[in-house]
Amino acid sequence: MPALFFNVIKLLFLALLFLFLFQVVRALRSHTGSNPGTRVSGAPAELIVLTGNANVDRVKLRPQGHVIGRSSDADIHIDDPYSSEFHARVGLQDSAVLVHDLGSTNGTYVNGRRVTTPTTVSKGDTVQIGKTILEVR
């Protein structure tokens, strides 16, 4: 009888170990695509340049939007040979963020997937233009 009791306790303890790891992994999974840091909550507010050279590091999203491109007339001017002069527009519409590709040569990618129609993005999503990567926060 004690042997059985010890065995049950032993198995329960091992189950606890895996429950713990499962909780960590679940927390990790809910973040894939964004940072595994504290959870991003609230409405998206900013566009941040993660990699690449741009004239700004971050901009506050606004209803009229920002045009991103290689041209110096673009709102966010990026120095990227794979970008078109006016490549894409990112704007705020009823608290949702919309990404429009402006007929660019090399395309606009949201979370690694090419988008051709206006696409809604949310906090933590990345927008790639040429080699430049931006993140919505």
Place this chain on the structure above:
Amino acid sequence: MTRRAEAGLIIAASLLAATGVAMVEFTKGNWLDAQVTITFLTFLGAFGGLQIAVRRWAPGASSLLLPTAAFLTSLGFIEIYRLDPELAATQRWSLLITAGVGAAILWALSGPGVGVLRQYRYVILAIAVALLLLPLLPDSWPIHGATINGSRLWVRIDIPGTLRTPSFQPGELAKVLIVVFLASYLSENAEAMSVVNRKIGPFKFPEPRHLGPVMIAAASAFVVLIYQKDLGASLLLFGIFIGMLYIATGRSFYVVAGGATAIAAGFVAFRIFDHVQRRIEAWLDPFAHFQDAGYQTIQGLFAIGSGSLTGSGIGLGRPDLIPAAGTDFIFAAIAEEMGFAGSIAVLAGFALLVGAAFGIAIRSRDRFRKYLAGGLAIVVALQAFIILGGVLRVLPITGIALPFMSYGGSSLLANMVIIVLLLEISHEERV
């Protein structure tokens, strides 16, 4: 993960440690013991305190690191307690002090940021080298080196008037400092080093003058090997150099050249050092050396084998038969008492920790932070690989501590500093 979930997991890890201690006491016939509560409070105080420090001074930090570190520490602690409650009591103090130091580092870096380390790279290198050489101080000095188990890795402090002689392993902290130095050095010089276009025959080489660091790496690892007779530390140092060069340059040349140098150096060491030769022979055929060099490995293998799928149960195996079960061979002790299931949980814990660290490196925006986080990830991964490989007979056995799990304050401190630096980097990357 939210901060609340993180706090929940830290409490859960503390409960795990307390449950393990309760199980050890239970197999001795005690229902409940004060040790259970003390253990719970120690873990809660150490990791909970660190989390409060994180909330205050690095609120954007990744919330994966602390719970995983707490998980690994608690599993190691259970086994240390099971082997020797007195060692466990010392380890509890180490944990509290270590957490205090970690919180202090977070506070100190909250103002200037981790980038401040970049400016003091040669000071940091000097401190690291001094720490590595500290165990060579002559025995007659009040602060002197000490040889334990054939390796001169320890520094002992004689306090006049008492018999207490606190000792520590300065090399543990030195490797963290070396990573900081390399991250700073490479963030400025990596571009030149990544040009690999000197052709000699079918092979391509970088400019000879950029090869300096590789040579320094080989030389320093070899010096540690010769003077301190420590295989594990030299392998680790060398691995850090090569791994960080690869991260910074992206050239496989450094990995190939580093691997070739390591094999050549290993062969030379095999030829001229008796202790290296004995270890390699005991690795290839431990049962032929059962009486001496292979004894520890074999006891470890017996322990792992008898553990089977779910283990003997905590407190019911005989991990005390393994030499150095609480330090180098703690994984064998865990495999015996928690079985294959427990061992996999440990490996998963390390995988999560290292993965999270590399994730931080990938997301960092400037080179220094990127290389620093990557280098710190390599340190944790390599340490775990070298000692787990030694215990499982994938590699020759080289005595180094398993991060967070082995008994020993110096190792715990060094690994906690690694976690704190990673927390700080992940925080800075978010603001």
